[in-house]
Amino acid sequence: MEYKDKNGLTEKEFLAQYSPGDYPRPSVTVDMMVLGPKKDYSGLKILLIKRGAHPFINCWALPGGFVHEDESCYEAAARELKEETGLKNVFLEQVYTFSKPNRDPRTRVMSVAYMALSPVAPPVRGGDDALEAAWFDFEFTDNMLRIFNDDIGVEIVYQLSTKRFQNGNVRYANTVAAQKSKSQLAFDHDEIIVESMIKLRREIEYTDLPFSMANKEFTLPDLQVIYELLLGHSLYKANFRIMVADRIEPVGKKEKSIVGRRMSELYRLK
């Protein structure tokens, strides 16, 4: 058990004398695609931060920050998310690690991308703070990524197209974004959004992920709209209900009567 190395040291002795070498070490950040529904479920919102420093000064960027020494990437993402929005205990999942040597013009910075899905899009600090944050309308179709906020007059548009790649002896298609508006997202944050959306839509097939954007108690019409917003296409009501039937249970209450006519049942996730 107590092996010694070529210098005659045990593991304990080795670790006591170890000092990290002078390998060049990259900075590591987490960046997050944070999505929440509009209050009336008429669309999705994405959280962006306005950069106040070079590079990409005055560009909008995904929220994120450096990973501290004593925390995992997940913990860093959860911390940043809470600092920015107050949100905690929301769905938060690693997507991909972006590491092209020149993705940040300052120095070597790798970014571990996360996606977060929240049942709400709570107010964020806006106006003339040092760090300006805002929720933007978010549209992701087959050939277009459109992020805009009419209140502050910003529109960021990317055209999406598929490009063929080869990996081993297998070819496959990948989605790439091309800037179409005057404004752009900072760094490679367009790529982060594209990868996150692809992963998100794939995971909807075999997880309960859309439930994380619903309230604890929800109506089936609302849940269906969330599915439709995330998937980007509409669903047949009857088929949708069959699909989720064995994952939900009725609460026994009905929603508070709105302007509408018939009241819908409230359900919760089993």
Place this chain on the structure above:
Amino acid sequence: MEYKDKNGLTEKEFLAQYSPGDYPRPSVTVDMMVLGPKKDYSGLKILLIKRGAHPFINCWALPGGFVHEDESCYEAAARELKEETGLKNVFLEQVYTFSKPNRDPRTRVMSVAYMALSPVAPPVRGGDDALEAAWFDFEFTDNMLRIFNDDIGVEIVYQLSTKRFQNGNVRYANTVAAQKSKSQLAFDHDEIIVESMIKLRREIEYTDLPFSMANKEFTLPDLQVIYELLLGHSLYKANFRIMVADRIEPVGKKEKSIVGRRMSELYRLK
């Protein structure tokens, strides 16, 4: 376009004077699960490296190494793979980034995990080199991960079980490994293998990934065996052929006659 920051600098001026701050920066490595078929397709092999230094001295570990300053993680993984095995242009894909602060007892080291699938398991340097490498038999079932090499008398076994997690308001199950043999894998490499296999099996559903373990020209019985090895269960021949029918095209040759009776057609990926 030419915005200046709070110090009155343009982006160009800012970058010229920029020096990376003294944030603590982690070391970043890539680690790879490299799988190849046995020559007779009777099983899978995994490539491991014997550690010659603390920590985990004399333990077997996934191949990998530090990401250099001028390369992406993908490039680092491809370089390490070629150095170790001579393999290039094989299927290579990022799996997950492991970042628990204490996953390496020396210092902060994050690992970006990759998986590689090769059509062959070429000889590697073994014996008494400083860096000893070897292919191990690889078995991954619902409840067991078993890695062994009878030539060198090593067996590493983990029991697999499912543990429930919560993410946002969604619960889901995850696979965890518990060491069952005297020998173990170094670091959290058991977790890396588990995550890689889960991702691999999921991706078989919607990609041509198993073709990357077949030769350019292959017979359908061979391709089916590869599918079965990767998925971990057997398939019905007729159903399998229907499933892959529209992705393959006949070469017009038959395989060189082996001991068997009828010769099978050769196909290639469309």
Place this chain on the structure above:
DNA sequence: ATAATAGTGTCTATCAGACATTATCTG
């Protein structure tokens, strides 16, 4: 009653899973 949305019934084409049969090769 009417308008509007909530919720259910049911048909069909497709497909995964299962098993049975035919075809082709060697000795």
Place this chain on the structure above:
DNA sequence: CAGATAATGTCTGATAGACACTATTAT
């Protein structure tokens, strides 16, 4: 032709997709 593997045929039950219908509420 006997033995072995390659390749194809076909039945069945489940299910995704589509559309039509009934139910419940406020005014």
